Amino acid sequence: MKLFVGLDVSSQHLDACFLTDDEKLTILKEARFENSLLGASQIKKVLLDYVEAYELSKIVVGMEATSLYSFHPAMFFKEDEDLSHFNLEVSVEQPQKIKKYREIFEEEKNDRIDAFYIAEYFRTRRYATPVVKEEQYLALQHLTRTRLQIVEQLVEAKQHFIENIYYKCNRLPIELKSNGNDTSVLSATLVTLMTEDYSLDQLAEMPLEDFAALIQEMGRGRFKNPEGLAKAIAKAIRGSYRLGKVQQDSVDIVLSVIAREIRSLEKLIKELNKAIQDLVVTVPEYQCLTSIPGIGLVYAAGILAEIGQIERFDDETKIAKYAGLYWPKKQSGNRQSKNTPLAKRGNRYLRYYLVEATNSMRRHDAEYSAYYHKKYVETAKHQHKRAIVLTARKFVRLVDILLRNHQLYVPRRGPIEK
Known part of the structure; x- marks a missing residue:
């Protein structure tokens, strides 16, 4: 049996719902705790009690990204040594996604119900990036x-x-x-x-x-x-x-x-x-990105700080979606729209550093320069913005390959494919 803990986080409180994934979807407990070290420790005690009482194969603690308020609870549960022995997973999800899921059900809104739907959201495995980032990435992210x-x-x-x-x-x-x-x-x-x-x-x-x-x-x-x-x-x-x-x-x-x-x-x-330059050199992966022509320590740091461990993402498409560098398909019946706008959701910080790094790289790399100019001439409006975003989407694939394989960038030799 798996246990899903939904935390509705505010500046003062942690409203918790402890939900199992058995056939009855049993709510073991609903309670309000203080958003403090004491409150988080009380939730930890409840989790340890349930570990003794039930045969839990996994514990998932999920919460919305509520500005500063979710940072300390997420790090508390992720770094706790006692809980780490029980297959614990901590995830922080975008509030908009959980809101859309909750809107399916017509019920009154309060903190207790919100905690339940957060737990239910994570039970359905709708989240894409479950792992909370390591400390060095978070420190870099602040900068x-x-x-x-x-x-x-x-x-x-x-x-x-x-x-x-x-x-x-x-x-x-x-x-x-x-x-x-x-x-x-x-x-x-x-x-x-x-x-x-x-x-x-x-x-x-x-x-x-x-x-x-x-x-x-x-x-x-x-x-x-x-x-x-x-x-x-x-x-x-x-x-x-x-x-x-x-x-x-x-x-x-x-x-x-x-x-x-x-x-x-x-x-x-x-x-x-x-x-940033002093800190990023403590992250081994920085050399993978700085090996790319035109990418310095600052742009590499911005990308690493938002991606974190590359294992958080299944593949490069998930990274692109996380950054908002994708175009949602619009299809109805036999008709599919060819003019779809760029997604407006996503991590704007990652999107910024990816686009800026791409803009710098395409001035130094022949392959990416050719790709940028190819996309530039394909449209009569917003040429640079469209071309650089499309080139950034191509750049995401390169970032994924380098970080996942821990390798340095080697420019492509021979004729450039268009």
Whole structure:
């Protein structure tokens, strides 16, 4: 007989349902425990009592992924030495999946009923990734997920900076692009130039040679054509609208604040990159991924942190589905839709690191570069987004092979198959 324990986890409580898989689906116990070390220890005692009372072939403890609240209970049961002797399996499932399963049955909603349906969900073996990840993967996950969150903040800050640059000098992005300059509005030099004590009129009236020298000094001599850049900026200033003094002052303050935010976030990302690189080398599998051209320690860490032990997944299709890199089929009768959108569910952190790693790899690997360009020309809309996602799906197969076989990447020789 197997025992399935459904835990409905909240910040304060663990509502538990102990359900057997015999013909009667017997509920041995329903109770509320405190979400603490004491409460988890009480559940453990109940489990050990049932081990003595019944011939249990397996114990499954299942719960929903409820933000921070499910972390400690899951790790408690997984790492407990006493329970490890009794074929214990701990699983944390996406709440949306259990919700969809529960909606089949029309009953009132409360914590006791929720715990029962969680136990029933795991009894039906509907979950795909039952194993809770090892500690080193979870530690790495804290760093890589925080890094992504800060990267998203940085992207938003840069978008705000660009918006406010338009108020101050609306022609600047256009002139930079039209004159063939590869300098971005978000370059450190341009950010400093637009947020320092120089007014637009002062910059426009400055002799070209002096303006070019100022730009080269701010850029620490990295510009190949400072005169051309100075000319493009001066032209943008002359062609841009002027704000009133009060509004101009407010825009300058906003730009200055956002510029400091951008510098601060970039510094934080560098610190996290260093911490990630120091930790990921303790995970042996990192060498499998860093052997791929274009994949550094940070991208490898992000992928490993979310996948964990590769044995959690039966094959590469399960990894792709877990990351949301799949297209659900739509079929009715003899009709099957050919235009199906990418799945919106899945682990967004894994999807991000897989796509970013793919985008880096395809610049260094001929096979993946050819595949990307093949998919790019197959459609007229959203070419890059579609091509990179399809290439990332191909990349998942490579990741699965390397991690499962513990091997390094060897580029394919000979003609590339298309």
